[in-house]
Amino acid sequence: MRSPKDFFTPLAVGAPEPLREIPFRPSRMIHFFPSSNEKMRGKVPDMVGKVDVLLANLEDGVPATDKDAARAGLIEVARSVEFGDTQFWTRVNSLDSPWGLDDLTAAVLQAGEALDVIMIPKVEGPEDIHYVDRLLAQLEAKAGLRKPLMVHAILETARGVANVEEICLASPRMQGLSLGPADLAANRRMKTTRVGGGHPDYVVRQDPNPDDVGAPRGTYQQDLWHYTIARMVDACVTAGILPFYGPFGDIADGVACEDQFRNAYLLGCVGAWSLHPSQIDIAKRVFSPRPEDVSHALRVIEAMGDGTGAIMLDGKMEDDASCKQCQVVVQLARDLSARDPELAAAYGF
Ligand code: GLV
Ligand code: MG
Numbered sequence: 001m002r003s004p005k006d007f008f009t010p011l012a013v014g015a016p017e018p019l020r021e022i023p024f025r026p027s028r029m030i031h032f033f034p035s036s037n038e039k040m041r042g043k044v045p046d047m048v049g050k051v052d053v054l055l056a057n058l059e060d061g062v063p064a065t066d067k068d069a070a071r072a073g074l075i076e077v078a079r080s081v082e083f084g085d086t087q088f089w090t091r092v093n094s095l096d097s098p099w100g101l102d103d104l105t106a107a108v109l110q111a112g113e114a115l116d117v118i119m120i121p122k123v124e125g126p127e128d129i130h131y132v133d134r135l136l137a138q139l140e141a142k143a144g145l146r147k148p149l150m151v152h153a154i155l156e157t158a159r160g161v162a163n164v165e166e167i168c169l170a171s172p173r174m175q176g177l178s179l180g181p182a183d184l185a186a187n188r189r190m191k192t193t194r195v196g197g198g199h200p201d202y203v204v205r206q207d208p209n210p211d212d213v214g215a216p217r218g219t220y221q222q223d224l225w226h227y228t229i230a231r232m233v234d235a236c237v238t239a240g241i242l243p244f245y246g247p248f249g250d251i252a253d254g255v256a257c258e259d260q261f262r263n264a265y266l267l268g269c270v271g272a273w274s275l276h277p278s279q280i281d282i283a284k285r286v287f288s289p290r291p292e293d294v295s296h297a298l299r300v301i302e303a304m305g306d307g308t309g310a311i312m313l314d315g316k317m318e319d320d321a322s323c324k325q326c327q328v329v330v331q332l333a334r335d336l337s338a339r340d341p342e343l344a345a346a347y348g349f
Pocket of ligand 1: 180182184246
């Protein structure tokens with residue numbers, strides 16, 4: 001048994017009070033850089049203000065021989081870069097790895113003032129979040145931090161998906177979830193060999209033509225990730241936290257990347273990972289409402305008056321529920337415009 005009030009009691013003497021609400025800050029792209037790489041670290045100051053989130057990656061993609069260098073690079077960046085209103089996150093190694101504990105310890109004790117969110121990969125159930133929750137509280141107390149670090153979990157195992165609601169509700173630190181399609185595919189024993197996106201063999205086929213049963217039949221490629229993204233969005237909204245699509249590995253295929261990001265956006269995600277500078281602009285374009293959608297939404301809201309009842313606009317029925325959808329779009333446009341004058345001008349705010 002646990003009283004709901006205990007959720008908001010710090011888990012260690014001297015740790016900061018848990019947050020009661022997860023702040024919504026523009027998070028259209030979480031831009032990954034390997035903090036072990038000096039050249040990439042050198043680019044970080046220039047990226048500030050150009051991306052919503054910068055993430056020092058310590059986990060997959062960083063070779064075992066560079067794990068210490070990645071941790072040291074995270075600390076160097078945290079101490080030397082002024083982040084302004086760009087968020088600074090890190091992805092630590094998984095809790096069962098030889099590096100996870102050292103990563104968490106270094107992140108809080110030596111980079112905790114600069115960090116907003118710690119991303120935990122391969123989260124399987126609420127017990128993983130409980131472990132991190134207590135450990136972070138102990139470390140925060142030791143470091144004398146005044147604001148609590150938030151936790152973002154990657155959904156990348158079948159057990160994690162089965163426990164997704166419990167994971168989201170496991171701690172007031174939970175800030176959001178990302179879909180990790182690469183690890184999830186491996187863990188589920190899917191037979192794909194790629195990082196995110198669709199697969200040409202995952203299709204439905206047109207019915208045969210009864211007059212010519214041997215005639216070629218068209219196929220329609222289906223979305224491998226629909227179920228998981230939709231489930232993740234519901235779990236996140238239930239817990240008041242934010243859902244994200246993760247990586248899209250085919251860097252050269254900007255078109256398919258944009259489609260994958262847009263599917264996630266339409267289903268309720270607030271952003272996606274960018275693994276290459278070319279994906280930053282894609283995420284910015286996709287996760288910012290289109291100006292024509294914002295002006296349509298404003299028209300509906302205006303025409304709906306107090307927001308109740310039903311009206312006809314351009315031959316379409318609008319009511320309380322469509323008005324609420326329009327409010328979601330306009331609110332997002334306003335939130336993004338607050339730190340992007342170009343967007344504000346495009347929306348006419
Ligand atoms: C991300 O970490 C993934 O496994 O897709
Ligand atoms: Mg992964």
